[in-house]
Amino acid sequence: MLVMTDADPSPLLGTSAFRLRVVGAVVTERFAAEIAGYDLKPKHVGVLALLASAPATSQLDLARTMGVAPSLIVRIADHLERIGAVERVRDPADRRRQALRLTPRGTELLAACTRLSRSMERDLLAGLSAPDRASFRTALARVATNLDLPS
Amino acid sequence: MLVMTDADPSPLLGTSAFRLRVVGAVVTERFAAEIAGYDLKPKHVGVLALLASAPATSQLDLARTMGVAPSLIVRIADHLERIGAVERVRDPADRRRQALRLTPRGTELLAACTRLSRSMERDLLAGLSAPDRASFRTALARVATNLDLPS
């Protein structure tokens, strides 16, 4: 007869929900450390990425898709403008709206962050076979949609 | 000849490293909202889980494994003690050390959080086949070890 091993004293640590939390936090932390040299923080990069996929987005739209307060977007835009990554453009059709537009420097910074993110991804998935990596990516995308996230 | 489709205007959003970041953040946010009724925050639950798998751990050890400052553990322990989830016990062999021990109430709270985490996991992995869920779990565990996280 098989010996009944003791139950894991804290099954919580093994749940995927928990692991996703701590993995996400650690990845963010390392990403933040690597982009610090560009005078960027993760949310700045998020804005740059959104601007690349939807040019000239208003600040309020950015706030909504990122799930943060509009006042926070103002500060992020201020900083991005200060380092020359974006410029504010008043919408001529509705002069209340401030659209943000990537500058060449912003595109450049985004490209650097993209390379960085790809490099991190290679490290994260190291040791998995190519098909395993692929199915992990699609499963993760599914998890994202289950959370009502874009894509 | 195949038409060359335009490149994704921001491939960054599609990288697994980026998705892990935002998925982790959203999961943490929802987890936090659900445990708020117990007067708990995610880090409190982390301490409870560590205490379940390694009873009577010193506060400094907790700080090290969680990667936070010892002064933060003090505040977390204060709060957990106040709501009756843990008790402080001085190590008789080294009276500088404060070990934390789960109370019955702490075990109870941890069990509730564990159920919650399992329930969230079911929602996150909804729409994946059983083998897909299994391989996602093992791949995620691999990612965790690639980040030097405990298993």
Add this chain to the structure above:
DNA sequence: TCAAATCATTCACGGCGTAAATGATTCCGG
């Protein structure tokens, strides 16, 4: 035309996490 809604911005605030200083205890070299 004017009141209500919308957008950007500023401001003050709360909360999390850190580093430094303090005190108690333990360790160790001479």
Add this chain to the structure above:
DNA sequence: CCGGAATCATTTACGCCGTGAATGATTTGA
């Protein structure tokens, strides 16, 4: 065995991030 250095917990002060509540400018619609 003794005194200085290291270790652990705690307190305190500080910075930073994110929010919500004004404020002002502009647009909408009745």
